[in-house]
Amino acid sequence: MYGLEELGLKFSKVSSECEQYLSEKTPEVLSLTKSTVITKGAFYNLRPFEIERAGFKKGRKLNKLPASIKNTHVYYLDDAGRILLIDIYGQSENIINKEFCLYGKDFLERSHFTSAGDLRNISVSFFKDELLVKDLNWGMYGCSESDYIYSGTILEKITVHQKEHVDSAFSIFDVIFKYKNGELESITNLFPNGYHEQRFP
Numbered sequence: 001m002y003g004l005e006e007l008g009l010k011f012s013k014v015s016s017e018c019e020q021y022l023s024e025k026t027p028e029v030l031s032l033t034k035s036t037v038i039t040k041g042a043f044y045n046l047r048p049f050e051i052e053r054a055g056f057k058k059g060r061k062l063n064k065l066p067a068s069i070k071n072t073h074v075y076y077l078d079d080a081g082r083i084l085l086i087d088i089y090g091q092s093e094n095i096i097n098k099e100f101c102l103y104g105k106d107f108l109e110r111s112h113f114t115s116a117g118d119l120r121n122i123s124v125s126f127f128k129d130e131l132l133v134k135d136l137n138w139g140m141y142g143c144s145e146s147d148y149i150y151s152g153t154i155l156e157k158i159t160v161h162q163k164e165h166v167d168s169a170f171s172i173f174d175v176i177f178k179y180k181n182g183e184l185e186s187i188t189n190l191f192p193n194g195y196h197e198q199r200f201p
Contacts, residue, residue, distance in 0.1 A: 004145055007138045009124060014111065015119045022117060025100055029085045030077060037075040038062045044075060044083060046108065047125060047132055048148070048155050050199040052187055053175065062156070069093055090115060141165060154179065175199075 014016040026172045041059025047085035051058055052086040060074065066072060073105065086145055095115045102109040106127045112120045121139030124134050130152060135146040148155060158175040178186045187200040 002124075002136075004136055005136065006144050007124060007136050008143065011131075012123050014122065018119055019114065021119075022098070022113065023111045026085075026098075029100065032078050032084060033076040034079045037077065038065060038074045039075070040066060041071055042073055046110070047135065049177070049187060049200070052184065055199050062086045065093075105108065106183065125196065142167075145170075188191050 009139060039061050040060040042054075043059045043061065045051055045058075059071075062072070065074075069089045070091055072089040074089075075083050076085040076087075078084055082103060083191040085101065085103050086099040087164065088099065089095065095114050097113065097120075097166060099110055099112045102111075108125045110123045110125075112122075114120050117139075121137055123135060123137040126134045131150060132148050134148065135144075137144045137146075142164040144160055146161075147159045149159065155177050158179065159172065160175065161170040161172050163170045169197075170185070172192060174190045176188045176190055177184065178188075184200070185199060189197040189199060191197075
């Protein structure tokens, strides 16, 4: 497990050679792809409840690309069912953001490129006994570190430290998960000043 500083260096390196990265990585991923899944809206959570944390409901599967292409996701999966690449459509078929997924021993690295071919952010998720325990993220404008806290295997809280690159200090908040009859009931961001922001439902 490494830290934000190393991730920042990696972001700088990939940013400086985006065109080369995309030209090499895209055909490599396509050669490993065994199936694709098309959805309207995000469908798979690669981190626990990340779709719900963003304030969305899970999307729905489609048989083909829809006429209204905006927010269509195309997932490229390998023979083990792991997501290698996500195409995320904007207003038209020419506007496609791409997110590449790289799997290692106990980690998942994700690199998100804008439709213009610029690197937007890199994140790394670290796992222990198949549970996500830490997230690092470095983007164009800021960075963050998130620690996942469980009761057994049930996610109870994420503590997030984040800052913009222009800031000297990190701000902190907690993401609180509540359940009812074993199902997710709510997700709330709780800030040190007592302010609550409900993210789900």
